[in-house]
Amino acid sequence: MRPMRLAEREPHIDSLVSDIQAAIESGDRTRQSQLVRRSADLLTKRWSRLPAADKPDYDLLLTGLLSQADEPARRAFAIRVSELRRAPPRTAGLLAQDGSIDVAGPVLTQSRSFDDGWFQTVATACGDLHRAAIARRTGLGAPLCDVLIRLGDAGVAAALLANPSAMVAPGNLPLLMRHAAVSEEVAVRLGARSDLPGSYRADLAKLALRRAETALAGDTDLEPDVAGALPARIAALLAMPVQDARRARFDASMADAADLLAAAAAPARLERWLELRRIEDVLAALAQGAELEIAPLVAAYDAEDVAALSVILRGLDYPWSTLKALLNARFRDAIPLDILVAAHRLMTDLGPGSARRLVRYGMALQGRTAYLASLPE
Known part of the structure; x- marks a missing residue:
């Protein structure tokens, strides 16, 4: 490797x-x-300021340094690299495929230096922890989503379905349904999709x-x-109709709930x-x-x-x-004893996870x- 050119106004970096x-x-x-732990910020700033002709050699220098550094040092550097608008390609590639997801994660989830094709290469070369990190990126295109679903496990599929910016194509639904059979998270998140055909919804039910x-x-x-x-019993209660006039009373509160x-x-x-009877x-x-939605709550109430x-x-x-x-409000402070006892028994005997699944x-x-x-869960 040829010596790096000195920058007169940055003697401390040149010494480093x-x-x-x-x-x-x-x-x-x-x-x-x-050196990496103490100087990750300086090292990445140096990269941004170098002339284009010097960048390949500096990139090689960084990969040589990182290949021998310990995990905390590599992670510190990965965090800085993930923040660069144009990261050193060799260094970023080394970090993205690091065996430790704690090191690779920042580059895979946050870096804006590379296109989807670059991340497809990483997804193909690495395992499911790396694929799940890629699945959490903002703005995933359909081809990259296809690769992640085809190669990844249910955890990767769940991460994709939790990502509102991931362009998951309808053609992936059969494979996602297979993941749903073994992963409750995939099944629940798949059920939240508005474009899911009715036949799939029946299977999810x-x-x-x-x-x-x-x-x-x-x-x-x-x-x-x-x-x-x-x-x-619970399904029937949640499906009970609520008249439009009745529901309208609750719509304004529902709209304000996120701010409140x-x-x-x-x-x-x-x-x-x-x-205060703020029902x-x-x-x-x-x-x-x-x-x-508010309607099932009103129906249950x-x-x-x-x-x-x-x-x-x-x-x-x-x-x-x-x-x-809540029952006192519902029954105007005159809860029938049998209802009170049954409600208490259900709250006592039923686990929270069972309640959510019902x-x-x-x-x-x-x-x-x-x-x-x-x-x-």
Whole structure:
């Protein structure tokens, strides 16, 4: 490698480059790692300022340095490289295919220096952890998505489906459905797609039922006959019609819920709203938390059978006090004893995961989904 040209206004960087060259020639790996960790910012700034003629040699110097550096040093450098508008290609390629995903991740998820074809090459050469990192990038084109789905496992598919900017083509649906059979996250995220054909939705509903039944089997405090009836019971309650005039009362609160609630509403907050009879705001908060439309919440609230309302709150892991306050509002402080006992028993005996799967099954029958934020379970 020919000596790098000196930059008169950057003697400290030139001294650093000389130290790097000496460390590489001596084979002192500890010294190389120290230099990278301490000087990642300076090294990447140097790259941006170099004349075009000097960049290939500097790129080779960096790859030589990084090939001997320890993992923390490589990660520190990868973070800086991922921020460059035009990263050194050899260095970026080395980091992107690093055996440690902690090193490769920043380049794979954040770098804007390379096109989709470059990332297809990495996806083909590396494993599923690297593919999943690529799947989280912003603005993935359809050809790259095709490669990731064809080569990747269910975790890669889930990452793609969670990425709203990924152009997943309808032609990939058969393979995604195969992933859905083994991955609940893929199934739920696939169900959130508006372009999913009805035949696929029917299959997703069957998968959702199977997962709900499996989860219920683990809730050993539930009576078997109660557990067996719950999927159909909850689905029917969530599907009850809500009149347009009734729904309109809640639409404004639902529209404001995102601004009103930057985070999940705390139990104390909901209970205070219930004291003030702010029912619309409470149901909007619950709908946002469960990632449901407002209609199923209103249907569950209006029903004489409060099982669906109990299950929705259980899926959000709210305490009994919050459900009781909501029932007090629903029944105007005169909750029938049998309803109170049944609701408490359901909240006590049903696991949060089972509750979420029951709601997901009911919504899958309607071509919708719920509780995406809880994934993976």
